[in-house]
Amino acid sequence: MRVKPSALVMVLYLLFLLIPIYWLVNMSLKTNAEITGTFSLYPHNLTLRNYRVILTDPSWYMGYVNSIIYVVMNTVISIAVALPAAYAFSRYSFMGDKHLFFWLLTNRMSPPAVFALPFFQLYSSVGLFDTHIAVALAHCLFNVPLAVWILEGFMRGVPKEIDETAYIDGYSFPRFFVKIFMPLIASGIGVAAFFCFMFSWVELLLSRTLTSVNAKPIAATMTRTVSASGMDWGVLAAAGVLTIIPGALVIWFVRNYIAKGFALGRV
């Protein structure tokens, strides 16, 4: 059989991408004795102990619960405020619209490191430190602009005649928006929600700065273990594998929109 060179390139590239992930999965299924004692390419004594540790120890699994709570809150807030704004940007021109759109972009582009300290002080002073809503609001910094940009891209694809016909038929704006317009851009809302979820899920710096105990995200729980002296490599690897799962589950449904989402809806 003749092998196409392009297939060979892809196989090599995918191997480069997948081997480090495989290594993590591999380690998560080994005992610590096997990890440090022998060097094996696959687990000889397959064990689920590492996963069991995480799923039975509240200090571990609460990390996931906390992360999911603030990520979902953030996604809901971001989409809810972004929908009307994206509609405004896609349909109307108004005073300062271009400047506003640009200003939103600068927030997506601003380094979280710049905001870490002021966020800490702001949320401490209003008594929101170490709450889920604090992290959810902080992540709005980059997710609201992202949602506005993605949704605006989808909304521009809907012809304006639909709005006008609906208004002539006597629909009020809120009823038109919910009943007619939102179903038309349902895939756009899904894509925007997915990316808000993802970017909030992968962020560590702000969520770590704004929490200590009650809302501690899984990412911060993991770094704590890294700095501990007695290293539990197996559990660390298992925790890592579990953080990859939410993205891996949903990715198949949004595969054609990945480039769009990362390019702020502009591709």
Add this chain to the structure above:
Amino acid sequence: MEKTQNNRAWLLVLPVLVVVAFSAVIPLMTVVNYSVNDTFGNNAFFWAGLEWFDEMVHSRRLHEALGRQALFSAIILAIEVPLGIFVALNMPKKGFWSSLVLVLMALPLLIPFNVVGTIWQIFGRTDIGLLGHTLKALGLDYNYTNDPLDAWITVIVMDVWHWTSLVALLCYAGLQSIPQAYYQAARIDQASRWAVFRHIELPKMKGVLLIAVLLRFMDSFMIYTEPFVVTGGGPGNSTTFLSIDLVKMAVGQFDLGPAAAFSIMYFLVILLVSWVFYTVMTNIDRSQSDIPEAM
């Protein structure tokens, strides 16, 4: 699309303004406030004018972090952009395989940043990591916690692993928009593979490629978590990039004034690049709507 002039649209934008004001404007004002004041604690502030800015502009620490940052961004762009184009050209165009390849390629993009760090931290270790172990078995003296060069290589390979797919996926999206007729015409003209790339594919990818370069530049310019987890900024300060240095200064040492002045200059650089980015994007939008749909 022709847009209606309507200033009441501001009402629709209002929720976004409120949220972003709370999550961006107020914190930014705090930073500005710190940058021009000095404090000895207890919330007592003294006007310091531009002293902190002056100190930061001449700070060797900042210059070195900036230098490392610029070098890092330049290297990863030089690797990721050509590699991303190359991969995109080789991706299957349609069918089940194309979907599968898309999903597998997107996988690293959706891994939390600190887990990316953890993966490479483990992968590179000489005792338990496949990469470190293999390199050691090959007789190479590789140790990313001691040797600055090895630390740099690890961080760069990690970033290439993490983000090349993004460049490739963007280029792929650009390639998909090329009508088959162009390739047929090229075949009739007996154009070489290089000529097809140079005169058909590259011009069509220009827009997405600019977006890819700018996105990668911005994101690499504010990289924090991944190198922090792998090397912690070390050995020494050799992988302390701007964000790592800033967090060290602000949260670690609590040097509010200098950190705030640092933040503002950092932010201005980002603002400038954002402006370029925005102009490029709106120009692409315009040129796309000017050109009538190809057959």
